[in-house]
Amino acid sequence: MADKLDRIIGDYVNGRLEARIKSIESRYLYKQKVDNLGIRTAYSGGSEQLSHVINQEKLESDEEYLKLKEQLEILDFWFKPLIPDEKRVIELKYSGYAGLYWYQVMQYLDIEEIEDIGLKKAKTIFYKFRNDIYRQMQHCF
Numbered sequence: 510m511a512d513k514l515d516r517i518i519g520d521y522v523n524g525r526l527e528a529r530i531k532s533i534e535s536r537y538l539y540k541q542k543v544d545n546l547g548i549r550t551a552y553s554g555g556s557e558q559l560s561h562v563i564n565q566e567k568l569e570s571d572e573e574y575l576k577l578k579e580q581l582e583i584l585d586f587w588f589k590p591l592i593p594d595e596k597r598v599i600e601l602k603y604s605g606y607a608g609l610y611w612y613q614v615m616q617y618l619d620i621e622e623i624e625d626i627g628l629k630k631a632k633t634i635f636y637k638f639r640n641d642i643y644r645q646m647q648h649c650f
Contacts, residue, residue: 526577
């Protein structure tokens with residue numbers, strides 16, 4: 510799992526994609542002006558509402574933010590309608606930073622008593638999902 514698509518899907522499954530989006534939002538929306546003494550200034554020369562609107566416009570024009578939001582929408586569109594067993598296969602395969610090997614995925618499925626999914630079916634679910642996502646996200650790389 511070394512290519513960019515696998516990293517993006519792994520970030521989505523593990524919640525890192527949403528965390529990056531929230532980080533960018535907080536960078537723009539929750540800025541506090543600091544004067545040269547290191548304390549928050551009482552008057553910054555403009556209104557708080559105006560600076561909030563300006564920061565919101567900057568956020569909406571941030572390329573990284575827009576790219577991450579688009580990736581999140583595409584992945585939500587393809588991941589949320591899956592049945593729980595299929596979701597679990599994909600979550601297990603992409604868990605952590607490097608993902609699990611197939612034998613580990615099968616062990617976790619056995620532990621969780623999801624026995625109607627064999628190795629061949631699990632791989633089919635995984636690669637079908639991955640190929641569907643790849644077609645939709647080619648422009649996002």
